[in-house]
Amino acid sequence: MSDWNPSLYSRFEDERTRPARELLARVPLENARHVVDLGCGPGNSTELLAQRFPKADVVGTDNSPSMLDSARKRLPGVQFELSDISQWAPAQAPDLIYANAALQWVPQHETLIPKLFAALAPGGVLAIQMPDNRSEPTHRSMRDVAGQAPWAGAIGEAASLRTAILQLQDYYDLLAPQAFQIDVWHTIYQHPMASPAAIVEWVSATGLKPFVEPLNAELRASYLAEYEKRIAAAYQPRADGKLLLAFPRMFIVAQRKS
Template identity: 70%
Template sequence: MLEWNPALYRRYEDERTRPAQDLLARVPLTEASRVFDLGCGPGNSTELLVHRFPCAQVVGTDNSEAMLVSARERLPQARFEFGDISSWRPETPPDLIYANAALQWVPDHETLIPRLFAALAPGGVLAVQMPDNRQEPTHRIMREVAAEAPWANAIGDEDKIRTELLGIEGYYDLLSSDAAKVDVWRTAYQHPMASGAAIVEWVRGTGLKPFVDRLTPQLQASYLAEYERRIDAAYPPRADGRRLLAFPRMFIVAQRKA
């Protein structure tokens, strides 16, 4: 199991929270009694849910104790639990299951997504946001470098490190037959970054972590140096000297029939 670094994740918290806000804005609920934030991280997304549904019981779950400690410090009024999304099942059907940038780490979406949707109360909503950036330079270069010596043996099959998404049509087909409404869309955020090194720092908090965690300190240093060299070339400076990081994300909001 990966152990996440809350401090590194929060360095770009504003940029990471913006998709969470956009996802929540499309949730068609005026009130809720029970809300779960799956893969809550340091609580930035849970905080949005607490403000949106002040009368609800809001529960954040994560499989990183470090993230849960950070979330509890941030939101002492909310409840946070250790849990694995792949086996998570609520005791009482919730009104909202919300998963912001978490399900891309969980396998078998053909089974996972229908199971989460079926766990909702009547009229309840499943709201999901996932990075859809496997074909962006940041992630293509991760895999390219990982497939080369001397890093390949330690990293293994780089294509299996993160779950392959089904595509908007695939998720629509999984949910539409049993849903009152399914809303799916894709947005590419454009983040101005100070340098190629800043882009590397961004992805070290999430997507790059499973690659470097498999390496010895010496191999980590050489992998990151080569990765940053290629990132610097892939994201040339714009007119203001900054690098423009395109970050596509997929959104799914599905409501159960009442």
């Protein structure tokens, strides 16, 4: 994929940062010396980590140069590094590896998650939040439209455009043998949205990106028009005229044995 758009991503920053705060609130560490924000994006989650652990060495990593540029402007005193999560290995064992809305883009969780957990210092914590919304109308519609003419030829196999995450209990089983304690849960956020177009704008910064990126300008416009039509049919106005966007998210907080 081409680079990410920090400005588009940040238009819903409050909504995107709320799960990051709630993930961090469940991290069972009073102090930390070395903290890594995997897939830090524009630095909104890294800022939370720096505030929570002011004496720690906080490092943010991402594979997007534009996101890192945005993060460095936001937090000039924090170190940010360009890296691919699938290949990432820390120079020193972190006390906290924090991955908010990042690992759903990285394949092979059966090996990735144990590798990240093993990279922690003894007693360290792996904290993960991932969208679990592949079955929601927003994402079903992406695949349904992508599978039809005239878009299917350019987009290809729609089901392969996003990594399939595991079931919550599978992550528990991957971590349990080396864990002192594990906390796993689901939360379904309900975001009031002004219109179908606002929902399309929300997902354009993330899940919709690999679907529209292969399309030329004409196909992209027609795809988005058909997609927005389906969103309007799937999300009915509530009593105040707004639409409720249900957004399931998965949370995993695991602490290594000391």
